[in-house]
Amino acid sequence: MSSNSQVQNQEPTEEPTKETNQEEKEAQGEEKDAAKEEVKAEEKEDKNEEPKEQKNEEKKEKKKEKKDEKKKDENKGSCKDFIYNPRTGEFLGRTASSWGLILLFYLIFYGFLAGMFSLTMWVMLQTLDENVPQHQDRLPSPGLVIRPHAIEIFYNRTNPSQYEQYIGELHDLLQHYNDSIQDGNDLCLVGEYTEQDKEPVKKVCQFKRSILRQCSGLPDTSFGYAEGQPCIIIKMNRVIGLKPKGDPYINCTAKRNTPLPMLYFPPEGRLDKMFFPYYGKKAHSEYVQPLVAVKLLLTKEDLDVEQTVECKVEGSDLRNSDDRDKYLGRVTFRVKVSQ
CATH class of the missing domain: 2.60.40.1660 (Na, k-atpase alpha subunit.)
Incomplete structure (x- = not known):
C-alpha cells in the first residue's frame, strides 16, 4: 500500500514539468520568429531608404546646377550692362556727362602739373652757364x-x-x-x-x-x-x-x-x-x-x-x-x- 501511494504521489508532479518545458520551447520559438521578422523589416526599411537618399541627392545636384546656370546668366547680363547699359545709357558704369566731367578734371590737373614742371625747368636753366658746369665733380688735378x-x-x-x-x-x-x-x-x-x-x-x-x-x-x-x-x-x-x-x-x-x-x-x-x-x-x-x-x-x-x-x-x-x-x-x- 505504501508503495502504491508513493507512485500515485509522484505521477502528478512529472506532468506539469513536461508542460512547462513545452511552453518554454514554444515561447522561445515565437521570440526567434519575432526577431527574424524584425530583421527582415529593418532590411526592407534600409532598402527603401537608400533609393530615397539617392533621389534626394539627385534633386539637390539638379537644384545646384540650375542655380549655377542662373548665376552665369546673371553675370553675363551684368558684364554686358557694365560695358553698355541701354536702359540708363551708361558706358562702363558712367553716363556721358560723368565721363566728360572726369576728363575735364584730369585735363586741368595734368595741364597744371605740366605747367609747373616747365616753369621749374626754365628757372633752373636760367641759372646754368652753357659753357661752364655749375658743379664740377672731377678732381682738380688731371690725369x-x-x-x-x-x-x-x-x-x-x-x-x-x-x-x-x-x-x-x-x-x-x-x-x-x-x-x-x-x-x-x-x-x-x-x-x-x-x-x-x-x-x-x-x-x-x-x-x-x-x-x-x-x-x-x-x-x-x-x-x-x-x-x-x-x-x-x-x-x-x-x-x-x-x-x-x-x-x-x-x-x-x-x-x-x-x-x-x-x-x-x-x-x-x-x-x-x-x-x-x-x-x-x-x-x-x-x-x-x-x-x-x-x-x-x-x-x-x-x-x-x-x-x-x-x-x-x-x-x-x-x-x-x-x-x-x-x-x-x-x-x-x-x-x-x-x-
Missing part, C-alpha cells in the same frame, strides 16, 4: 695718357707690320697739330695764362706739330720705331678752368739700375702756361692741348729687354702720387723692342 694707346708697346723693329698700328695712332693724333692748321690760331705770351673770361669767343694758342721735331713724324715718318728708338707722346686731360701754379713739366724715369737716356720735345718736357685755362668744349671748340713727346734712346744692350717707364707731372701744384688713381698726374707703360 695723364699716352699715345700709342697701349700699356705694353712690344714689337720687332725688323717687322713693320708689328708697329704700323702705333705709327697710325700717332699720325691721327697730330693731324690737328699740322702747321698749316695752327697758323690760323693766335700767338700767345709764353709763360703767361691766357685768361679770357669776358670774351664771348675764346682764342686758341698755337701748338705746331713741328715743335715735336724728331717725334713729329715729319723728318721720320716711323717716329723712331723702325730704328728701335720709339717716340711716346704724353698729353694731359682737359679740366675746365685749370690754372696750374709754378712751371709744370713732364719727367719720365725708367725703373732699372741705370738711367734710360731720353729726349723731350718741347725741351725739358714743358707744359706752357699759355695753354691754360681751358673754357670748355663749346666755348673753346678749336682748343688744342699741349703735348710732350719722349724719345727713348734705347741701345743695343736694351734690345730684347722689357723697360718699365713712369712719367709724372712735376714743378707745380698738380697731384701725381695718389694710390687710389694710378693715372692721376702720372702714367706707367712698358716697352720692349726686339731685334
Whole structure:
C-alpha cells in the first residue's frame, strides 16, 4: 500500500514539468520568429531608404546646377550692362556727362602739373652757364695718357707690320697739330695764362706739330720705331678752368739700375702756361692741348729687354702720387723692342 501511494504521489508532479518545458520551447520559438521578422523589416526599411537618399541627392545636384546656370546668366547680363547699359545709357558704369566731367578734371590737373614742371625747368636753366658746369665733380688735378694707346708697346723693329698700328695712332693724333692748321690760331705770351673770361669767343694758342721735331713724324715718318728708338707722346686731360701754379713739366724715369737716356720735345718736357685755362668744349671748340713727346734712346744692350717707364707731372701744384688713381698726374707703360 505504501508503495502504491508513493507512485500515485509522484505521477502528478512529472506532468506539469513536461508542460512547462513545452511552453518554454514554444515561447522561445515565437521570440526567434519575432526577431527574424524584425530583421527582415529593418532590411526592407534600409532598402527603401537608400533609393530615397539617392533621389534626394539627385534633386539637390539638379537644384545646384540650375542655380549655377542662373548665376552665369546673371553675370553675363551684368558684364554686358557694365560695358553698355541701354536702359540708363551708361558706358562702363558712367553716363556721358560723368565721363566728360572726369576728363575735364584730369585735363586741368595734368595741364597744371605740366605747367609747373616747365616753369621749374626754365628757372633752373636760367641759372646754368652753357659753357661752364655749375658743379664740377672731377678732381682738380688731371690725369695723364699716352699715345700709342697701349700699356705694353712690344714689337720687332725688323717687322713693320708689328708697329704700323702705333705709327697710325700717332699720325691721327697730330693731324690737328699740322702747321698749316695752327697758323690760323693766335700767338700767345709764353709763360703767361691766357685768361679770357669776358670774351664771348675764346682764342686758341698755337701748338705746331713741328715743335715735336724728331717725334713729329715729319723728318721720320716711323717716329723712331723702325730704328728701335720709339717716340711716346704724353698729353694731359682737359679740366675746365685749370690754372696750374709754378712751371709744370713732364719727367719720365725708367725703373732699372741705370738711367734710360731720353729726349723731350718741347725741351725739358714743358707744359706752357699759355695753354691754360681751358673754357670748355663749346666755348673753346678749336682748343688744342699741349703735348710732350719722349724719345727713348734705347741701345743695343736694351734690345730684347722689357723697360718699365713712369712719367709724372712735376714743378707745380698738380697731384701725381695718389694710390687710389694710378693715372692721376702720372702714367706707367712698358716697352720692349726686339731685334
